[in-house]
Amino acid sequence: MARNRDPFMQALSSLRERIQSGRIAGGSPVIVQDEALSLRLSTTPVREALARLSGEGLVERAPSGGYVALRLDATAARDRYAMHAQFVRIALDLNSRALAPLRAPAPDIDIASTDAAQQLFTGIVRSAGNQVLWEAFLKVSGQLDIMRRLELRLFGDRRQEADALYRAYVAGGDPPFEVLLDLYHDRRIRASGALAALAERGPEQA
Known part of the structure; x- marks a missing residue:
């Protein structure tokens, strides 16, 4: 049974x-x-x-x-954002080697969602078809979930940010997707201290 x-x-x-x-x-x-x-x-x-x-x-x-x-201090949050970015870059490279000059099709995402960018990154990493990469990405993404919710308090433009990332991934253009990917993660790395402080205060005080 x-x-x-x-x-x-x-x-x-x-x-x-x-x-x-x-x-x-x-x-x-x-x-x-x-x-x-x-x-x-x-x-x-x-x-x-x-x-x-x-x-x-x-x-x-x-x-x-x-x-x-799990407690994410500023250093731990920063390191996880850096690895999150690296996993997406690895997936892009794997897809480029397999599909060049094409890009893997864009995943279906809810562009109106405040989590649209993460949906896009998840689809990109999944499309690479590498199980080890996928499992590592899921682990880091899960650990960053609490920070991702707190980002709403610091970044009021997450939907616009996701829209720009999606358009760059689908249609290319200037700046290219890879540049926007770095900008997305760099601003979060710089804000890791503020995000960790919000997390320390807890959801009610934050």
Whole structure:
């Protein structure tokens, strides 16, 4: 008989969403018994969910045992934005070698969404067809989700930014997509300190 994974998925989705939204603050302990009680589950699916999230880098093993939620300080955020950009560049290079002079078709995205640029980057990396690259990109992207939500407080032009990226990817032009890609990430790298400070304050105070 197939094992029922619903309790595991319930624990996983709840923990992931609360960590990425900042409702579980970075550096805070995640206590298995407390989570199980809150979710009305046994401790087993909660432990399994935390093991999965540890693999995703969203929780870390505490020196004294148990888990703590990932805390991104300015340096950690900066490094992840830099790697995020590098993964997209690698995907562009892989596609260029396979398809030159063509470019991989643009993914379907909701250009009106505040997350449209990330949808575009995700589609580009997926199209490269490299599993190792894809898994590394997903891990870093998941860790950056909390910063991505906080970007809304600093950058009021994210939709325009995404529109420019999409148009450059589809039609080319000046500046080229690769330049806009660098500009997108460079402004976030420069803002890593401010984003980390907002994350430290938590969603209600931020």
